[in-house]
Every structure is written in C-alpha cells, then in structure tokens.
Amino acid sequence: MTKVLIATDKPFAPAAVNAIREVVEGAGYELVLLESYTDKAELIAAVADVDGMIIRSDKATREVIEAAKNLKVIVRAGAGYDNIDLEACTEKGIVAMNTPGQNSNAVAELALGMMVFLARKGYNGQAGVELRGKNIGIHAYGNVGKHVANIAKGFGMTVYAFDPFVAKEAIEADGVKAVDTVEELYSTCHYVSLHIPANDKTKKSINYDLLNLMPEGGILVNTARKEVIDEEGMLKLMEDRKDFAYISDIAPDCKDEFAAKYEGRFFFTPKKMGAQTAEANINAGIAGANQIVNYIEKGDETFRVNK
Known part of the structure; x- marks a missing residue:
C-alpha cells in the first residue's frame, strides 16, 4: 500500500490532520504521523518506507532524503522550500513541491x-x-x-x-x-x-x-x-x-x-508565525495531500520546485 508520512516537529492542528487523512485515505493510501519529534534519527527512521511526505519547517536534508528508499514526492506545506535539499531530491528522482498561496x-x-x-x-x-x-x-x-x-x-x-x-x-x-x-x-x-x-x-x-x-x-x-x-x-x-x-x-x-x-x-515574533492560523494550517496541509495524490496518480508536477 502507498504510504504517506506527515513529519512535523511543529504539528498541524488536529483539524488539519483530519482533513489530510481524508484526502490520503480517500485515495486508498496509508497515513503515518511523526509529530513533535526531537531527534533527527526519528525522522530518518520514519521515512524509510514511505512514498510521499509532507513537512512544514522540518529539515529534509540529504541524509533524510537518502534514507527514504521509496520516496517519490515531498511537499513543503508552505511557500518557502529552503529546508529541502533539492539537489539530493533531484539526484534520487524525487519530486519536491511547495504549496504557494495557501499561507x-x-x-x-x-x-x-x-x-x-x-x-x-x-x-x-x-x-x-x-x-x-x-x-x-x-x-x-x-x-x-x-x-x-x-x-x-x-x-x-x-x-x-x-x-x-x-x-x-x-x-x-x-x-x-x-x-x-x-x-x-x-x-x-x-x-x-x-x-x-x-x-x-x-x-x-x-x-x-x-x-x-x-x-x-x-x-x-x-x-x-x-x-x-x-x-x-x-x-x-x-x-x-x-x-x-x-x-x-x-x-x-x-x-x-x-x-x-x-x-x-x-x-x-518569538518564532516564525506567518502561517500560524487555523485557516492557513488546514489549507496548506490539504493542498500538500492533494498534490501528493495528484502526482502519484496522474504525474501532476504543477508545483515542482526542483529540476
């Protein structure tokens, strides 16, 4: 079964997770959650067998990307994507996306x-x-x-x-x-x-x-x-x-x-808070889930940010 990971050291709101789950499980995929983790090793272990991944401000470094043996697409729920190693994604044939406009x-x-x-x-x-x-x-x-x-x-x-x-x-x-x-x-x-x-x-x-x-x-x-x-x-x-x-x-x-x-x-602000609203939280998460499903099912690369 296709597996999608939400990896968020700063978790989505419960309503956003529920909305993402509806999209992912509605496509017949399995949803896996890694929330509030404190050690990069937890993320490296979690990505080992997933096909898609949604992150927020989490660091998708080369080490993380190389540990993701089945990963096909990673989506940053937000506009900026400098927390993803795009070169590593490209080398492994992984599509990296953002969700522009949602926040x-x-x-x-x-x-x-x-x-x-x-x-x-x-x-x-x-x-x-x-x-x-x-x-x-x-x-x-x-x-x-x-x-x-x-x-x-x-x-x-x-x-x-x-x-x-x-x-x-x-x-x-x-x-x-x-x-x-x-x-x-x-x-x-x-x-x-x-x-x-x-x-x-x-x-x-x-x-x-x-x-x-x-x-x-x-x-x-x-x-x-x-x-x-x-x-x-x-x-x-x-x-x-x-x-x-x-x-x-x-x-x-x-x-x-x-x-x-x-x-x-x-x-x-005490931390980066631009996207910290209930509406943006939900919108970016749903967009990320839909983009993963659309890529896996249809090859849709509309919001691809790597070459």
Missing part, C-alpha cells in the same frame, strides 16, 4: 498587524502614528505581496511594488504603483514589506545602503527569511538613524543587541 493571507495579515503594533508603540499608552496616508512598498509582488497590497489599500496607504519578474502592467492593474528599481522602492516608501526568497542572489541583499534610502521614520517589515538581511548593516543603520525601525517574523541572530540598545524600535 498568503495569514502572512499578509501578520505583516500589517505588526505594523499597527509598532506604529502604536506596542499599545504602551503613548501617542503613535497612523498608517493611513503612508507609502508602503512591496518588495516582491507574489502571492503574499498581493495580499499585503490589498489590505494596505484598505488602511488608506499608497502602495508601491517592485518585482522584476512581474509585468508592470499586471502590478498596476491591481491599483498598485510599479517602480523600476529596488532603490526607487526604498527611497519612496515609509514602510517596505519584504517577500523575497532566500537564495544565493538575495542573501544579505537588504543592506545598509539600500535601507538608508528610506525616508525619515522608515520601517522594514520582514515576513520572508532572516538570511536576506545583512545584519551587520542593519545594526549600523539602527545606530546611525534613530528614526529607523525593524519588524520581523523571525528574530535575527543579533536580537540580543536589539533588545539591549533599541527598545521601542523593533518587534520580533
């Missing part, structure tokens, strides 16, 4: 929620500022970026976007102002919402020179990956510009220095 609204709501929180000074009783009338820049106009833009317009913000992979006409059709360069985006906007992936071209690309282009009171909002931030440059900017603030869905490695020196000018 997008949850991430976008978090981005705007963190902006409001910092704008109102953490609700500490002091006067803050409003988002209405401010410029917000969307750095990468994908699924999450589109949701951020839509919500920001509801706040009365003016929305700009930069994405060299999206046609200017498509961006402007959404009522968003498309800019030609990343420098123009940062120099124009009070807030920049960051949605770029972490890869060889983007890691540490958000640096001092780029951030220093932002207007007075500039705030960077990062719900992407911490690796895209040049932390040394960020700390220098925080020191040089007392007006600048940083919000992130994942704490930087230098978080202790922020806590010691920049109180009131930053906010970091």
Whole structure:
C-alpha cells in the first residue's frame, strides 16, 4: 500500500490532520504521523518506507532524503522550500513541491498587524502614528505581496511594488504603483514589506545602503527569511538613524543587541508565525495531500520546485 508520512516537529492542528487523512485515505493510501519529534534519527527512521511526505519547517536534508528508499514526492506545506535539499531530491528522482498561496493571507495579515503594533508603540499608552496616508512598498509582488497590497489599500496607504519578474502592467492593474528599481522602492516608501526568497542572489541583499534610502521614520517589515538581511548593516543603520525601525517574523541572530540598545524600535515574533492560523494550517496541509495524490496518480508536477 502507498504510504504517506506527515513529519512535523511543529504539528498541524488536529483539524488539519483530519482533513489530510481524508484526502490520503480517500485515495486508498496509508497515513503515518511523526509529530513533535526531537531527534533527527526519528525522522530518518520514519521515512524509510514511505512514498510521499509532507513537512512544514522540518529539515529534509540529504541524509533524510537518502534514507527514504521509496520516496517519490515531498511537499513543503508552505511557500518557502529552503529546508529541502533539492539537489539530493533531484539526484534520487524525487519530486519536491511547495504549496504557494495557501499561507498568503495569514502572512499578509501578520505583516500589517505588526505594523499597527509598532506604529502604536506596542499599545504602551503613548501617542503613535497612523498608517493611513503612508507609502508602503512591496518588495516582491507574489502571492503574499498581493495580499499585503490589498489590505494596505484598505488602511488608506499608497502602495508601491517592485518585482522584476512581474509585468508592470499586471502590478498596476491591481491599483498598485510599479517602480523600476529596488532603490526607487526604498527611497519612496515609509514602510517596505519584504517577500523575497532566500537564495544565493538575495542573501544579505537588504543592506545598509539600500535601507538608508528610506525616508525619515522608515520601517522594514520582514515576513520572508532572516538570511536576506545583512545584519551587520542593519545594526549600523539602527545606530546611525534613530528614526529607523525593524519588524520581523523571525528574530535575527543579533536580537540580543536589539533588545539591549533599541527598545521601542523593533518587534520580533518569538518564532516564525506567518502561517500560524487555523485557516492557513488546514489549507496548506490539504493542498500538500492533494498534490501528493495528484502526482502519484496522474504525474501532476504543477508545483515542482526542483529540476
């Protein structure tokens, strides 16, 4: 019998597991759960005889992939997939997929929620500022970026976007102002919402020179990956510009220095929380299950991310 593993050190909500089970068992497959594990050896043992696997933030390293003797398809329930060793998958003929769009609204709501929180000074009783009338820049106009833009317009913000992979006409059709360069985006906007992936071209690309282009009171909002931030440059900017603030869905490695020196000018969630809603949890899990079934039954590689 075809076997599908859900391997999650941060488990899906019970409703999501039940929904995944309906899809997997409805296809005549067996569902296996590995939840809240603490040792990589548990994951390596669990993958030994499975045909499909759904993970969240779990590390599908080369060691894990090579231990999965029957694995045909692995799905990351979420947009980012830098936790999968794509080269190892390709070498073994395993299809790696993500579930783009399923977490997008949850991430976008978090981005705007963190902006409001910092704008109102953490609700500490002091006067803050409003988002209405401010410029917000969307750095990468994908699924999450589109949701951020839509919500920001509801706040009365003016929305700009930069994405060299999206046609200017498509961006402007959404009522968003498309800019030609990343420098123009940062120099124009009070807030920049960051949605770029972490890869060889983007890691540490958000640096001092780029951030220093932002207007007075500039705030960077990062719900992407911490690796895209040049932390040394960020700390220098925080020191040089007392007006600048940083919000992130994942704490930087230098978080202790922020806590010691920049109180009131930053906010970091205790863990990556963009997808932590009941709806996103269920949507991404169901999408992952359906993608595994569709690949095994029909060879559907729509969301494949490896070559």
